[in-house]
Amino acid sequence: MKIKQIIAANMTEALMQIKSELGDDAIIISSEKTSDGKILVSAAIDEQEELFFDDKEEAQTISPSAIFEERHLRDCLEYHGVLDVVASKILATARQESQYETDKDEKKILVKTLKKLYAFSEILDMRHPVKLFMGTSGSGKSTAIAKVATQAKMSKISSCIISTDNVRAGANKQLEAFAEILDVDFYFCKDSQELSLKVKDCKNKYGLVLIDTPGINPFIEKEVKRVSEYCQTIQAQKILTMDAGRNTMEAVEIGEIFMDIGAQFLLPTRLDLTRRIGTVLSVAACCDMGYYAASVSSSIANGLAEINQETLAKLILSED
Ligand SMILES: Nc1nc2c(ncn2[C@@H]2O[C@H](COP(=O)(O)OP(=O)(O)OP(=O)(O)O)[C@@H](O)[C@H]2O)c(=O)[nH]1
Ligand SMILES: [Mg+2]
Known part of the structure; x- marks a missing residue:
């Protein structure tokens, strides 16, 4: 996996730079504001065949104001040994979800993220006897x-x-x-x-x-x-x-x-x-x-x- 950090005036500019330097398949790993009001974006390109994550979704819809402190969640996913491509998908979805959470509560964002990404069945689901x-x-x-x-x-x-x-x-x-x-x-x-x-x-x-x-x-x-x-x-x-x-x-x-x-x-x-x-x-x-x-x-x-x-x-x- 190749990782690149880019500092730009705003998210649109950062995304354009990422696209031109890493190509369409780059995944945004994190974004944060710098002390001088710019935006620091880390992006990665997986050299292995990507399993299913399409980052274009995110590139079009992520808003710079939706920054949530994702370092802890990223550390947790690393601790659990989640595959890179899956961790990236979880983090990208969490960033999307954080746009709608005013208090940026990590657990709440993660719960919504998991609900969006995975299906859950009940043990005694009688619709499937x-x-x-x-x-x-x-x-x-x-x-x-x-x-x-x-x-x-x-x-x-x-x-x-x-x-x-x-x-x-x-x-x-x-x-x-x-x-x-x-x-x-x-x-x-x-x-x-x-x-x-x-x-x-x-x-x-x-x-x-x-x-x-x-x-x-x-x-x-x-x-x-x-x-x-x-x-x-x-x-x-x-x-x-x-x-x-x-x-x-x-x-x-x-x-x-x-x-x-x-x-x-x-x-x-x-x-x-x-x-x-x-x-x-x-x-x-x-x-x-x-x-x-x-x-x-x-x-x-x-x-x-x-x-x-x-x-x-x-x-x-x-x-x-
Ligand atoms: N600790 C622990 N042991 C488990 C759990 N589930 C199953 N086991 C044990 O794992 C062993 C295999 O479980 P089985 O249910 O027989 O597995 P199986 O898939 O039916 O096995 P085969 O029919 O031989 O293919 C047994 O000794 C179970 O007691 C679990 O959640 N925790
Ligand atoms: Mg058996």
Whole structure:
């Protein structure tokens, strides 16, 4: 990434200089007034292929009067290890949002920013009664499903669990045992045809239909194809479980593979073992996924934690 600082009489002049020196793809990192009333703008150009951020939006609409003290937020994003392109997008959107906030309160601006950038789902969103969970092996699919079934039960919503995992020995036994404890009906489908029929039937009988899929290695085409077939066959809210502590670039690469087969929402797991949420923020942004919920314990009784713009802002700012 190439970074350049420019001092100009006003923002329009600064933007023109940035454009001519760094080109159309430059991203504004910060802007502040100097003691002699000029404007100091830092801009960067990412030499890697940009994942999705279009800074032209900002260049046209940012107002010089909308300066918010963004240093702390920038430090927080760096601490969490958020990918540069995602951090730039968050900061640029925060600058846009700060134009409408008279008190320039960092938390308020961040909450609005996150609301604008990300989609958030409720755990028991009944508009999507069929929920399919996918992810790499051991990423927490079955645990998450058992937690959702528990939460549904507590809210007096009937649910059933369908397993399609015929790969790992004992995988069904474990989930079946959970289902028995929870007093939730459990079914097994060996292929997408069976699954399609079962889902049709279950949709009429239960409030929620929770589908578990085999844990896959996303770099093995044959394994991806298996889950892709399930995704294509049924209409469902498709949720990717992902260990929040994974390496960020690796996680984005994996996220993109799951996005290609239909994953729409991210369910970060093992957040209890993670202090930095750069992976979570980067995967959702780069793979265009909303947040479903977070898993913060291995204990099923603890349920999933809701993720929304407020809880996410709190995590980013590392507030207790
Ligand atoms: N600490 C912690 N452990 C978790 C969490 N979620 C799941 N686990 C643990 O991670 C392990 C794997 O979880 P599973 O739910 O079996 O993962 P899976 O994706 O269904 O695994 P496969 O079916 O083998 O692909 C288990 O030991 C869980 O108890 C979490 O949020 N926090
Ligand atoms: Mg499992």
